[in-house]
Amino acid sequence: MASAVVVDDNFIMRRKVKGVLKKLGLQIVGEAKNGIQALEKCEKTDPDLVTLDIHMPEMDGIQCLKKLRDKFPDLSVVMITSLSQKEKVLKAIKSGADHYIVKPIEEENVRDVLVETLGEEAIDESA
């Protein structure tokens, strides 16, 4: 079972993302509301996947992404974004994000993104 850490400063968004990931068979091993917490959580839990809100206070999603990349080269990082933030998305891709999910979070989209980043076998919808 693939493990995930969900990072978002908005608690409702976290709940939404967690819900969809769980439904797709991922195990949520942690959540964080800013970049600093995210790094700590990843250090502790060593997840397969991190979803990262592109815009957060304290440490921006992209800064956090860069740090995660440095420390955990194998970690899959998926950004959560809205399409109006194109420039940031571009920056994130260039900084090594594995993929991105455009809000609103829809199961179908998340599924596609997970298949492309973690592979079909990571998904277990029977869960």
Added chain:
Amino acid sequence: MSDSSGELFRFEEKVLEKAQKIVENEKYQGNPLYKKYKSLMRMYKKLLFQSQKILKISDNNQEKLRKTQQNLALLLNNVKQGFLTFGEDFKISPEYSQECKNIFGQDIAGRDIYELLFKKSDSDAEKDILNSIFQDDQSRIKLYLPLLPQEIELNQKLLKIKYKYIEQEHKIMCIITDITEKRELENELEKERKNLKMTVTVISNQGIVKKYVNDYRHFFNHIIYEWFKEYGNQTILENLYRKIHTYKGVFSQWGMRNSSESLHKAEDKINDFQEENPSPETREIKKFISTIDFNGFIDQDIEIIEQILGENFLDREKSVSVKKDDIVELKERIKDYFPEGEREQMVTKIDKLIKKSLRDLIDIYEEYTFELAERVGKKLEQFKIESDGVLVDENKFHDLNKSLIHIFRNSIYHGIEKPEGRLKKGKPEGGSVKCKIGEEKGNIYITIRDDGQGINVDKIKKLAIDKNIYSENEIEDLSRNEILRLIFFDQFSTEEEVNQTAGRGVGLASVKREVEKLGGNISVETKLDQGTEITIIIPQEKRVAQKDEINMNMLMEKLEKKFVQYIGDNLELEPDQKNIQLNQIEQLELSDFNVITNIRFKNLYDIIFSVDKKAAQILVENFIDKHLDLNKMDQKKAIIRESLKEIMNIIIGQFFKSLEEEEGCFEKAPMAIAVEGGLLDYKNNEIIKHKFSINQGLVNLNLIARN
């Protein structure tokens, strides 16, 4: 092809022919090499045959390939989509579909994709994205593609673009569709849909729409100019802004989007004006207001509605203003423009026209109540209407429903506490307003309750004493209920201070009036810190004064016309019309001189003509053609009374003549009285009051229904 292969193998075939002749020649048959030669010849023959076959196959395939290519080209040239590809150098490859030429109006082979497609867009983001795409790993290229614009405008065309990464060629393919016409059509359809929706909303709310449109016109044509007499310059702009905002909200709720958009722009204009003129003069404000075409704002929507429902739909005098045919046609159009599901909803809406759900009528207050709560710093958690589908005649309930605003307003202003106050009392931070509608034993009941602070009965008592409504002794005899009921009384509720301290007030008297007009009853129950519940019970069967109201309006209009005509003919003056109102009264205040008469036209009515001294002087001087000395007025009272009676006789006589369908007649001859501070008692009779002024003299024309 066999020709060509024959041609191609002519030499070989000649060799074979020669060899065959040798084999057939008897003179070689004894030769020791004959057998070998013959076998060699056979093998040669086989080989040649195979070669010819292979050539044929190859030819066939080539033809197939040519055909495929031809088909592909045909496809590319005829498909209504532009296909083009570009690679790392951003140059467009020469193989693109013919449609690209139509779209771009030029040969695009070798052109730079950025220059061609994205240069005109608003940001450099596209350049950034394009530059990044080919620098990244091949497997990640598709991550970038959704970031490229999906729709662009180019040469007045709207283009939809899809991107695909072609791995084998390491190129990106753009699939471009010209959606200009499609979009225009969609917009047209959308517009038509919106218009139909608006029309349906408007007919299902026709009473109130009429009312608001008339109010709107009246406001911007008249009332606004009255304001200059009453308010300071700054207040006028603020009030105007609020007024516009209200109308904007109301119109947009009915889908009258042209009107609400225009009003929205007007709001902006006022803001700009206020910024540019921090302390404007009256003249400047008037000039500014005159530059805004308020009447024009709503014309467009009304024109659309009238196109569908026929002209004069919003004509005030007609109570049922939509022709059946128009309704049938409207339904047909709805079927054309709306998908199933939505369609049925709208048709049901139209079908319910005759009777309307009371819930829907009250529903309009939800937004208002939430907005008000926010405005005064309160938190409303819930606005709930529970109804078991009570249907009512909208016209009948219009006035009552309109007055309910006072109850909701009171709940927010005085009932629901501020969030911190609520938390201190251990209540949830946000308050609730619940409305229950039901039918029982031939009655319709509406209860509206809030979970606010309740009404302080002691404070009401104190106020009743302070205001000399009751003495201290008297009030002790009243029951709690009787005291609570005081909040519905005029003397009680119009005072500002009641509003501030007792926590109830303004406007509840008008709710009571409307309830009683419908023959109903209103009551209140309250618990300190738990909330207040107001219950309204309306009998369903009660014959409502509705018809009479129309009748009265018509009578008053004619009466007023004859009065104005009399003044114009005899005094060569145009009376200044102050205001007109329809009300219910318990008492009528008389003026210095009054002529009272009782007429019959379908029903019985009192016509009371009240004039002050100044007006009496003007009218009578003219009538008897003599100068009256105001100081010696007392001696002339009799003359004045008689003269006024005669004037009234003339006016009413003309008035009777103007009644077409049925004849009107005096029930009692006019009677004139001169009083000071006189009152006439009535029992909630309907009255239309019309105020005029003639050269600073005041004239009241009253038409009162005798029940």
